[in-house]
Amino acid sequence: MGISRRATAHWEGDLKTGKGQLSTPQSGLLDNTRYAFSSRFGDEKGTNPEELIAAAHAGCFTMALSAKLTEAGFPPEALDTEAQVDLSMEGGPQLSQITLKVKAKVPGIEAEKFRAIADDAKQNCPVSKALSAVPVALEAELL
Template sequence: MGISRHATAHWEGDLKTGRGQLSTPDSGLMDKTRYAFSSRFGDEKGTNPEELIAAAHAGCFTMALSAKLTEAGHPPTRLDTQAAVDLSMEGGPSLSQITLKVEAEVPGIDEAKFQSIAEDAKANCPISKALSAVPISMQATLVG
């Protein structure tokens, strides 16, 4: 049996004027965090599904990259990743693009090896695999 994680969603009202809450009861990361039409499609304070997908993808990819770099004998000093999830409204809402931008400090690795390992992590982290229907691009920058 594998590991199971969960989150909950509660919604009241119609799509445009309703309000909801998202929660991750086991971790406490979100305790009844507010979300609404206006926090998803506008600029009202609150979260949205795309932001949460971006957070999950950034975290998963960064852990995978750390593991793969370490396995290759180059444990990273630091990895900073930003994930952007684009929501297209053409033909109805859909995810149109995910962009990962990582800045890495990895002693003793050359650029080509770093890029190869980063591409492998992008292709094989569990969240990338789950989101494989969406184009995923990556900009990996080696610093230091």
């Protein structure tokens, strides 16, 4: 049996002047969090789908990398990942690129081995697999 997670979205109005709320009822972390056209395509306060995808991808990749490093005998001291999700408007809105930037403190590992493990985590974390239609770049740095 698998694990299921849920989120809800509510929207009122047309695309450009409407507004919505996102919620995660299981965790309660997002509770009627505001999102709108202006928070997606402008700089108004609120979240947007791309930011949430970036957060999910950063979290998933980082957990996968931690697991793979530990399995290889190199438990990390610290992993810090930034995910950037780019939305292109060419030919209609679409995710055009994701960039994962990880800085890692991993005692005893060589850079080449670290890079290979990071590449494997990038390819095989569940969010990467779900987003396989979008090119994903990886910048991996040992501290």
